[in-house]
Amino acid sequence: MRRSVGASFSEISPSEFFYRNRDLAGFTNPTRALYFSLKELVENSLDSCEASQTPPEILVSIEVDEDGPSEDPRFYRIMVQDNGTGIPAGDLADAFGRVFYGSKFKLRQSRGIFGMGATMTLLYAQATTGKPAFVASSTTGRRYHGLLMKVDIERNRPVILRRLEGRARGWRGTLVSATILGDYQKAESKVISYLEQTAMAAPYASITFRDPRGRQMVLERVADSVPRPPRETLPHPSGVDVETLRKMVKAWRGGGLADFMVRNFQRVGPKTAEAFLAYAKFDPRTDPRTLTEADLSRLASALRSYGGFLPPDASYLSTLGPELLEAGVRRLLQPEFCAVESRRPQAYEGHPFVVEAAVAYGGPRLKPGLTVFRFANRIPLLYDESSDVTWKVLNSMDLRSYRVGPEDPVGVVVHLVSTKIPYKTIGKEYIADRPEVEREIRLALRSLFRALRNYLSRKEHMVGVARRANIYSKYMPLIARFSAELAGRARLPRYEALIPRAELAGEGGGEDGAGERAQDP
């Protein structure tokens, strides 16, 4: 993939390249395209809000556009509006109508796979319905700027058809509306699951969704704190391949190899650089730009094999944390029991990662059996579930030993946070079974299922105590009465002390009340 990006770039524009490869981004058919368009726009909005630490208010709507066919697949107008930072009027057209190809090599935990989802949606809209998109934004809350626009695919630039301007009436944020060919009937369940699960991983967000029939689903926020946004970081030396190295060298405007190491990689100081270069048998003063192809691949494999680097810096990752994760799980599932666990940061191939997980039990929303909710950098993963590493781990666990039967309503939530999510292939929504990641997931789930087992044993005990008390209060008075009759005594014997009391300590009652779906006609 990376190779073809580099090779194709001089010949076609980035937007044309992405359009030609739209299958990779998930736009394979009207059903998926509808789902992915909405997903890309919502994720852009969430990123924008989180960047400014604003609790997100996202409004999503899908409407039928009667200009298209009268049955699915037909034209749908997708609109997503947020309360994020907004985009200055001068940048608005480029933000949606041009694909940038930067020469930076910094890494950042991000939601999207390509990080250009909105443009992809516009391109797809243009190709399937030919209708221009409408984008509008306000950065101040006083005035907004709007554009009716298209994208010139070949020349990679926006084409503005009309400009609009007006009073924002206090609204700050961005609005995008595009008309695409979609199949809502088939996409509906994925769209709903996506929004619900997005809300699970972002309990600090309020999301309102209006469907093509005018029904409204409101997911109110249940937390006020927005997690710190992920920061950009330099790559860890052991996670860099030859291709990236080549581009780094090409862009290098500094001194020798030692300097190159210190300024391009995280957690590499002069001493580490020196020690590594001695290990790799490179002269620290060599100008990186003079390295041959063979030198580069020798350098790359030395970076991977050298054991002396400090572990990757996980402080650049933005996790949800146990409180937010629990709030999100409780909002969506309203379980009778919920346990969460945030593992400590680990690394695979130079990429730091954190596994956060939750196990929920019971409540009105979980169906019998196991339901798995997978997230990568707060994005719900809805496709390819059975191939995911989480299922591999679950299948290898004997859940009966945790008192969980096959029909028990159990929700398993796994959130993987990393600067690089190990997807098996691009466009697929499942996480490959890297041993380091698998191990963390396994440890998290084991500890969570142990907590569930404790809860279930306690509950069973409580139910037993209550049932016992019930049985005693039914039969002891009868026994007392008949023994008195038999013995010919007028008064009942004092039997009350023999009835055990039911001590029903409440546990995990957790009805947060929020997150219900309101259905308006």
Place this chain on the structure above:
Amino acid sequence: MAKLRALGELVYDQIERGEHPVLRIPDRSVSNIIYDEKLRQYVLGNKVTLRTTRNVKHLRAFAQLIWLAYFSKLLSESHKTSTLRDVFYSAQAYRVDFEDQDESDERITELEALLGMAREEFNVYPEERSSIFGNLVIEYNVPGYEGRRLDLTSHPDGVMIGPALTTADFVETDAELVIAIEKGGLFTRFIEEKVHERFKAILVNTAGQAPRATRYLLRRLRSELNLPVYILTDGDPWGMHIAMVIISGSANAAHLTQLNVPDASWIGVWATDILKYKLPYDKLTDADVKRLRELARDPRYSGDPWRSQIDSFLEHRRKSEQEAFAKYGLTYIVDKYLPDKLGR
């Protein structure tokens, strides 16, 4: 009645002391059933099971048991009787629940074991279907019939053996023996053929396995009137066992004595009779053979004629019903077979 009162006091006083009441009930499980050679019946050993309200699993059964005792007291105070089925339904009026009649029957048996009394003594009877016919006059003791007499030949179908008859006094008889018959058909034939006159016999139709009231009545006929009791059944392992239960009691009622007639005689149909009288027969089924092997291991079957009859069955593998004698005409069994077996 005193036993019922004592039971009530025992439970009452334990509760009053703040203790969970405990009852010691003779254990009726197989491991505690012992064959008593002298009594020629099964009896219970020394093991007891504890029924206590301390154990929540016992609570319901405990309540059922004490209710049954109370219900029996009511029955006897009001001179009423109740069938097993009545008991099951009556319980519902007291909010005492039985899963089914099997459960209430089981609890009644437990109360019998606890008090060492047959259920008939606390006025609970099974549904009756056995009957009696013969030259015997009885006098009732039940309320409303005190002093009334009945000649047991007065009804050509026989008189049903129920609580009233079981407790009646025997007033007058010229009978010299008792014949217990397994099936109603042959019982009717015997009445028609005037077996009661020709053999001076009191005829009892056990209608299959003899109910306890019938066994109790047979025992009284033996002990109070000093009449020998003869038993006539089908010639198969099941008929043989009907006779054995009358003689030695059943394992199910090992907690009760006084329900058997140890010196009654099984006179047929024997396995050897099937060959001797060249009776029409059926082949023994697998179930029959299995049952015979079980009986062969049962200590009650160790003597004569049991042992040799089991061997004979297993040898020729045939069985014949009482009706098989009809091959030689309807009266053959009375004219020829019965005199042979009674040694006349």
